[in-house]
Amino acid sequence: MAHVCIHWFRKGLRLHDNPALIAAIRDCKELYPLFILDPYLHDNTRVGINRWRFLISSLQDLDCSLRKLNSRLFVVKGKPEEVLPKLFTKWNVTKLTYEYDTEPYSLSRDKNVTTLAEERGIQVIYKISHTLYDIDRIIEKNNGKPPLTYNRLRDIVKVLGSPKKPIPAPTLEDMKNLASFSEKHKQEYGIPSLEELGLDTSSLAEEIFPGGEQEALRRLNKYMQRTGWVCSFEKPNTSPNSLSPSTTVLSPYVTFGCLSARTFWWRLAEVYQGRKHSDPPVSLHGQLLWREFFYTASVGIPNFNKMQGNTVCTQVDWDENQEYLAAWREARTGFPFIDAIMTQLRQEGWMHHLARHAVACFLTRGDLWISWEEGQKVFEELLLDGDWALNAGNWQWLSASAFFHQFFRVYSPVAFGKKTDKNGDYIKKYLPILKKFPPQYIYEPWKAPRSVQQAAGCIAYARRPSASSESPTKKQGLKRKAPTVVDLMQKKQKKS
Numbered sequence: 478m479a480h481v482c483i484h485w486f487r488k489g490l491r492l493h494d495n496p497a498l499i500a501a502i503r504d505c506k507e508l509y510p511l512f513i514l515d516p517y518l519h520d521n522t523r524v525g526i527n528r529w530r531f532l533i534s535s536l537q538d539l540d541c542s543l544r545k546l547n548s549r550l551f552v553v554k555g556k557p558e559e560v561l562p563k564l565f566t567k568w569n570v571t572k573l574t575y576e577y578d579t580e581p582y583s584l585s586r587d588k589n590v591t592t593l594a595e596e597r598g599i600q601v602i603y604k605i606s607h608t609l610y611d612i613d614r615i616i617e618k619n620n621g622k623p624p625l626t627y628n629r630l631r632d633i634v635k636v637l638g639s640p641k642k643p644i645p646a647p648t649l650e651d652m653k654n655l656a657s658f659s660e661k662h663k664q665e666y667g668i669p670s671l672e673e674l675g676l677d678t679s680s681l682a683e684e685i686f687p688g689g690e691q692e693a694l695r696r697l698n699k700y701m702q703r704t705g706w707v708c709s710f711e712k713p714n715t716s717p718n719s720l721s722p723s724t725t726v727l728s729p730y731v732t733f734g735c736l737s738a739r740t741f742w743w744r745l746a747e748v749y750q751g752r753k754h755s756d757p758p759v760s761l762h763g764q765l766l767w768r769e770f771f772y773t774a775s776v777g778i779p780n781f782n783k784m785q786g787n788t789v790c791t792q793v794d795w796d797e798n799q800e801y802l803a804a805w806r807e808a809r810t811g812f813p814f815i816d817a818i819m820t821q822l823r824q825e826g827w828m829h830h831l832a833r834h835a836v837a838c839f840l841t842r843g844d845l846w847i848s849w850e851e852g853q854k855v856f857e858e859l860l861l862d863g864d865w866a867l868n869a870g871n872w873q874w875l876s877a878s879a880f881f882h883q884f885f886r887v888y889s890p891v892a893f894g895k896k897t898d899k900n901g902d903y904i905k906k907y908l909p910i911l912k913k914f915p916p917q918y919i920y921e922p923w924k925a926p927r928s929v930q931q932a933a934g935c936i937a938y939a940r941r942p943s944a945s946s947e948s949p950t951k952k953q954g955l956k957r958k959a960p961t962v963v964d965l966m967q968k969k970q971k972k973s
């Protein structure tokens with residue numbers, strides 16, 4: 478029987494290595510590639526403007542690739558459980574395909590949708606292609622529990638063998654028997670612009686990492702051509718504060734599924750072939766296994782994105798301090814290294830892994846003693862690569878709540894950045910107000926003599942006007958609008 482099929486894109490915004498899409502095309506006479514803007518997932522408190530832009534670009538790119546195959550992308554808004562049944566009827570759908578998604582929300586959504594489809598006699602097919610392996614198989618091989626160490630995960634995946642090889646994108650030939658869409662359909666179901674979505678785009682900076690499969694593959698090719706760099710890649714030796722990224726920045730593309738993790742894996746394997754190369758955990762293959770590690774943990778551990786009810790998470794009596802949290806989130810802690818990283822996050826939606834270490838440690842066990850769940854929320858909103866499993870897993874690691882327990886090994890907000898950037902060029906890039914500060918003070922501007930601060934045109938710690946005659950006038954220095962964490966800590970010390 479020739480089917481009328483919806484292929485439902487959620488993550489997996491690509492044509493290459495998309496087994497569910499290939500399953501959709503098989504025995505199909507009419508194909509509806511669909512994306513649903515779900516008010517739960519695509520909500521402004523979860524998705525910041527940078528990630529919105531990445532999503533919309535990715536959808537435009539997907540639509541463009543589908544049009545080259547005489548097809549197109551259909552976009553609708555609403556709760557999938559409500560939207561899909563209407564479309565099933567409207568389009569006389571007989572088959573539904575999608576990529577398997579392990580997030581708790583997605584699992585329950587997909588269960589509901591599958592029931593609704595099957596009640597209507599619609600065939601439902603899903604395929605695993607967001608991760609290297611079938612995560613449930615890893616858990617099964619570990620006696621029903623997620624491996625809690627990276628080495629254990631490695632032992633298990635060794636038994637499972639190499640990840641599946643990626644499959645090619647569909648071709649015009651594959652699509653030749655499909656009906657093309659009527660003019661009416663061509664106009665309806667378009668991709669909304671950011672403005673049409675009512676989003677405020679005034680804070681958007683230059684688009685450094687445009688969304689979409691074409692850009693993902695271009696970026697992958699570019700990095701894979703640097704064979705020496707790929708083979709000698711050791712994550713701990715990459716720099717958190719280089720002026721251009723010292724790692725691949727493929728994470729947003731992997732998160733949205735513009736790039737298949739298996740394609741990434743096998744391209745690396747080709748580069749490694751016959752050459753001496755680094756190994757997990759520090760190699761690029763090793764990075765993809767970290768992803769697999771946290772995905773497995775997120776599937777096997779209940780309440781993975783929370784402290785309470787999470788069986789592996791140390792229960793900590795974190796402080797609640799809205800002032801400190803806001804200062805961290807808004808890049809005004811007063812520690813230039815921390816504020817530069819948070820500025821990069823706000824402007825570009827990405828920062829290096831070790832930079833994430835520094836700010837995550839600072840917020841939690843290092844300095845502010847604020848719950849990792851608060852940091853997780855901020856990252857979820859602002860990161861282009863915001864990923865439910867990886868965000869929760871890495872925050873638990875960094876706060877020494879799970880997987881890593883040496884809570885006393887803390888990153889200094891001053892010394893850590895100096896190791897790879899003595900001059901503070903990274904700080905100057907993201908906090909241009911400190912541009913004129915001499916290198917010896919740029920990590921701790923409050924230690925500079927007042928004359929140096931004045932010459933640099935920035936007073937790091939403005940005393941209250943009544944303090945001493947040395948106090949900066951409005952003209953001499955920059956008056957901060959809100960108190961910094963350094964201010965707040967000093968105030969607290971004075972009180973006690």
Ligand SMILES: Cc1cc2nc3c(=O)[nH]c(=O)nc-3n(C[C@H](O)[C@H](O)[C@H](O)COP(=O)(O)OP(=O)(O)OC[C@H]3O[C@@H](n4cnc5c(N)ncnc54)[C@H](O)[C@@H]3O)c2cc1C
Binds near residue numbers: 765
């Ligand atoms: C507190 C905290 C929160 C984080 N939240 C996220 C998140 O929401 N989404 C996200 O993708 N990564 C997250 N990471 C992990 C990591 O920082 C990023 O994946 C990495 O920096 C992405 O840059 P890249 O693509 O250049 O990495 P590369 O070093 O080039 O690595 C290649 C790929 O491996 C994967 N990877 C690398 N490091 C990790 C890691 N530690 N854990 C899991 N996968 C990894 C990513 O898919 C990445 O694209 C977080 C890390 C920390 C410390």
